[in-house]
Amino acid sequence: MRHLLDKKVLFFGGKGGVGKTTSASATALAASRAGKRVLLVSTDPAHSTSDIFEREIGPEPVELLPNLWGLEIDGALESQRYVANVKEQIKGLFGHHILKEANKQIDLAASMPGAEEMALFDRIGGLIRGEDTRFDLIIFDTAPTGHTLRLIRMPELMEAWIRALSRSRQAMLGIEQDDKTDPVLMSLTERLHGLREFRARLLSPRISAFMLVLVAERLPIEETARALEQLKQAGVTVGGLVVNRVLPATSPDPFLQSRHSQEVIYLDEIDRRFAHLSRIRVPQLASDVHGVKTLEALSEILVP
Amino acid sequence: MSIRQNIRDIFHGAAYGAYERELRIQAAELNDLFLLLCYMEIVGLPNPATLYLLDVYPYLLEQFHIWHKRMGMARSPLGTLPCC
Numbered sequence A: 001m002r003h004l005l006d007k008k009v010l011f012f013g014g015k016g017g018v019g020k021t022t023s024a025s026a027t028a029l030a031a032s033r034a035g036k037r038v039l040l041v042s043t044d045p046a047h048s049t050s051d052i053f054e055r056e057i058g059p060e061p062v063e064l065l066p067n068l069w070g071l072e073i074d075g076a077l078e079s080q081r082y083v084a085n086v087k088e089q090i091k092g093l094f095g096h097h098i099l100k101e102a103n104k105q106i107d108l109a110a111s112m113p114g115a116e117e118m119a120l121f122d123r124i125g126g127l128i129r130g131e132d133t134r135f136d137l138i139i140f141d142t143a144p145t146g147h148t149l150r151l152i153r154m155p156e157l158m159e160a161w162i163r164a165l166s167r168s169r170q171a172m173l174g175i176e177q178d179d180k181t182d183p184v185l186m187s188l189t190e191r192l193h194g195l196r197e198f199r200a201r202l203l204s205p206r207i208s209a210f211m212l213v214l215v216a217e218r219l220p221i222e223e224t225a226r227a228l229e230q231l232k233q234a235g236v237t238v239g240g241l242v243v244n245r246v247l248p249a250t251s252p253d254p255f256l257q258s259r260h261s262q263e264v265i266y267l268d269e270i271d272r273r274f275a276h277l278s279r280i281r282v283p284q285l286a287s288d289v290h291g292v293k294t295l296e297a298l299s300e301i302l303v304p
Numbered sequence B: 001m002s003i004r005q006n007i008r009d010i011f012h013g014a015a016y017g018a019y020e021r022e023l024r025i026q027a028a029e030l031n032d033l034f035l036l037l038c039y040m041e042i043v044g045l046p047n048p049a050t051l052y053l054l055d056v057y058p059y060l061l062e063q064f065h066i067w068h069k070r071m072g073m074a075r076s077p078l079g080t081l082p083c084c
Helices: A002-006 A020-033 A075-091 A096-110 A115-128 A145-176 A183-203 A218-234 A254-273 A292-302 B003-038 B050-070
Strands: A009-014 A038-042 A062-065 A068-072 A137-141 A208-215 A238-246 A279-283
Touching: A002 A020, A009 A020, A009 A145, A009 A218, A020 A038, A020 A068, A020 A137, A020 A208, A020 A238, A020 A292, A038 A115, A075 A096, A075 A115, A075 B050, A096 B050, A115 A137, A115 A145, A115 A183, A115 B050, A145 A183, A145 A218, A145 B003, A145 B050, A183 A208, A183 B050, A208 A218, A218 A238, A218 A254, A238 A254, A254 A279, A279 A292, B003 B050
Parallel strands: A009 A137, A009 A208, A038 A068, A038 A137, A208 A238, A238 A279
Antiparallel strands: A062 A068
């Protein structure tokens, strides 16, 4: 998996509970040890990176270890921030009356369903575009598959939408007044450029890759197959699979032996169905992963 | 206004009047479409770009005012979008 450390953006996704956070954290640790300046970003509303590193991580990057920063994005907070920022931006541009109405309008729009998700999307977009130049590699510990795949399709959807709006605005301006200084069109054009860059970086195999984490069980395998199909449709590069919590073959315990013999069937299935992808097996560890010590053991397995 | 200017306006109107009227209607219709696309949520349609339109809302408020006047409504017909 070492070659993945040369990317700029890595996503870790998969079904709930398969070990996305531990895999992402361990990879981030390995990258930071390899001399990269790494930002580990959690986009799951139920953040757990702070539990792994056993310290508080907030909505701004905090340094966890040398060369390793953590960030937990909160949709509600991002949406508040976004709104405050817009209000500040328009403050000097309009008269009192218009501002009062516009602010009401803005508050209303920001309380609509989907606003938080979009604010989250906007923040992720900023990170992927490389607005924060302190980092060489950004690793996203994402929310369970469905949510994340939606997020990945969003730049495309938004781009189409904003483009349609720009066209409509342009058609109107073409008749009424033909100047290039229309503030609405200028704002839309700027958005469009941002979205294009976001999408270009997301789809570039040189810059971004998506890692899928799974365990050797029926449901995670099926979800992985579906996720692969959707990532392919979206045009996102898949970096490989992390097959997590593989049981040891040499246990004398009959219960574990029986689990293991079932697991072998699924492991074979994984090798067969995902033969075209690089796969890395992570054994079931003797204890669960929290704290830097256990994370180190995992990072040596992931990036030997 | 001079007589010369008046005569010029009369001929201008005769030559281009109908054409300009057509264009004005077309521009107004496009304007309405644009407003609708921006304010979709107010008529109950989800708008994926809401957050990216927040900073253009103040500009659109002026247009909204022109719209409801043009539609023959003295006041804003939408409770959620108060105007004058």
